[in-house]
Amino acid sequence: MENFLTDNEDILFHLKHIDLDQIITLKEDNFAEKDIFPHAPKDVEDCMDSYEKILALIGEIAGEYMAPVAADVDEEGVKLVDGEVIYAEGTQMALDMLAKADLMGLANPRKYGGLNCPVTLMSIAGEIMSRADGSFLNFGLQQDISETINKFGSDEQKERIIPILAKGEETSSMILTEPDAGSDLQAVSLRAHQADDGKWYLNGVKRFITNGNGKIGLVLARSEDGSKGAGGLSFFLYERDEHMVIRR
Structure with a gap:
């Protein structure tokens, strides 16, 4: 064996x-x-x-x-x-x-x-x-x-x-890569803002995500307006639902 x-x-x-x-x-x-x-x-x-x-x-x-x-x-x-x-x-x-x-x-x-x-x-x-x-x-x-x-x-x-x-x-994924931010995570530009209802909304583009179909996702986004580099980045826990569209 x-x-x-x-x-x-x-x-x-x-x-x-x-x-x-x-x-x-x-x-x-x-x-x-x-x-x-x-x-x-x-x-x-x-x-x-x-x-x-x-x-x-x-x-x-x-x-x-x-x-x-x-x-x-x-x-x-x-x-x-x-x-x-x-x-x-x-x-x-x-x-x-x-x-x-x-x-x-x-x-x-x-x-x-x-x-x-x-x-x-x-x-x-x-x-x-x-x-x-x-x-x-x-x-x-x-x-x-x-x-x-x-x-x-x-x-x-x-x-x-x-x-x-x-x-x-279930499986999971780290949703990091963007068109202009691959290994250079300090360049992440996907924006996160908190609305008056207390919910966070993410706006931007991610791509080439390893195991991106996973049920559980950690999304790296820029949560502080005007921030640059590693400062101002946050992880957001995302649970896949019927609204997630997978493209290849």
């Missing part, structure tokens, strides 16, 4: 020799959740054992299921049918398998259905899956967006949105 963790001596060496004790202790808040959640670790050794099992499962999915269909994914591509994005069969299979294995919330807190893993583990998981299929960006993207919401969102937003992403029920 192919496993892209167990056959990778470089990753195994790092797992064995990198000192993660302090990172684990901080991430686990001195193991404060050990009596709250059934799978929360009780110490560093227990946590490392969990990490290895998680990565081994990801390695199995990547090596046994994703890699064999990677060429088919490239050949099939993504389709836009009646305004809906249809992933390649292999891509959808990988998303479904990761969701079924409770891996779509790898970096999310346990109280929202996640596994509370650090960025170090996310990076290793990303390397494993990229080896199987270089086009598979959705996995890492979901972690970044839910982590952003977890850090900056309100309690209501976190409780409502993060579990949906952690379970893999």
Whole structure:
């Protein structure tokens, strides 16, 4: 059985020799959740054992299921049918398998259905899956967006949105790129203004959005009139509804 963790001596060496004790202790808040959640670790050794099992499962999915269909994914591509994005069969299979294995919330807190893993583990998981299929960006993207919401969102937003992403029920996107603002995010010009009714309205153009069909979106917009550069930019949480039109 192919496993892209167990056959990778470089990753195994790092797992064995990198000192993660302090990172684990901080991430686990001195193991404060050990009596709250059934799978929360009780110490560093227990946590490392969990990490290895998680990565081994990801390695199995990547090596046994994703890699064999990677060429088919490239050949099939993504389709836009009646305004809906249809992933390649292999891509959808990988998303479904990761969701079924409770891996779509790898970096999310346990109280929202996640596994509370650090960025170090996310990076290793990303390397494993990229080896199987270089086009598979959705996995890492979901972690970044839910982590952003977890850090900056309100309690209501976190409780409502993060579990949906952690379970893999919906996908998401960061809506950043504009015709004149690609990697230079300081050039973002899409405007946001708050009306008298308290609602925010966004006016401008975004394009070339990775996984732009996602149900949950974080839209970067300029919320302060006359501002330039990074100052005056804000993220707006957007939940896709029937008014969103997808073009290709």
